[in-house]
Amino acid sequence: MRKREETLEVPLSSLIDITFLLIIFFVVTAKMQTDVIDRQVDLAKSYFIPPLTDGPPPEAITINVREINGDMMIIVAGSRYTLAQVGQLLIMAKNRWGNSVPIVLRCDSQLPYREVQRINELVGKAGLYRVSHAAVDYGRD
């Protein structure tokens, strides 16, 4: 008599369902637009400043400043800018949104303040006044 061969069937449909769910999750949470923050900036630590919950307002100008071999590198919305270009950008922002447009400075923690002051001077020349310094939130003691 022929023995009935038992075949093992792996339930693939459930596996595919879960895999598609995971893909949809990662697609939805992936950010497709250009990030305005430069993740290579080594921000200073803060322990007592309340962390942002909603992020900066959409019209905020985020200026990332990194120190590379003693030289300052300014990055805005993923592109490298010179000081003169930052000045023009700030003036354009003021003309478009008024002088209350927020400026967020994300500077390396080791950057000498005299370099930050150069950007402050540009902000002042453009007539803007809402300036914030960004730090990494390390929670409270």
Added chain:
Amino acid sequence: MAHKKSIDKIETPLSALIDVVFLLLMYFISSQQPEIPEAHVAINLPSPSAISNPQQAPPQLLEIHVLPNFQYSIQNTPMSLDAVGTYLQRVGALNSKDTTVIIKVAPDATEGNLVSVLDRCNKANLSQLNVMMMQ
């Protein structure tokens, strides 16, 4: 004799589909970046044309100097960062709304030194923060 008609089964090539699906999954997992919890502290910069209201009472001023190598001083008294924090908390407990903090930063002091002081000011509920560079 009845011949059993062989029913042609259409088989979808699932293995290739699963391969592509897993490749997509691995791509999205590897391209995920962790969120950086950020905190922003608002400051006031020196205004080129400050208009003062003579009828307003002069604010209580507290001057903090931020020097290089993690050195700080309040009203020209050298202090450590922890001592600065303690002093600011005492000031903040007495009168946080009317106290204006002027933070003068040495050109060679770092952004991290400044943020440490801004952090302590925030802990003491001092929100009127003015930052300028020492000449």
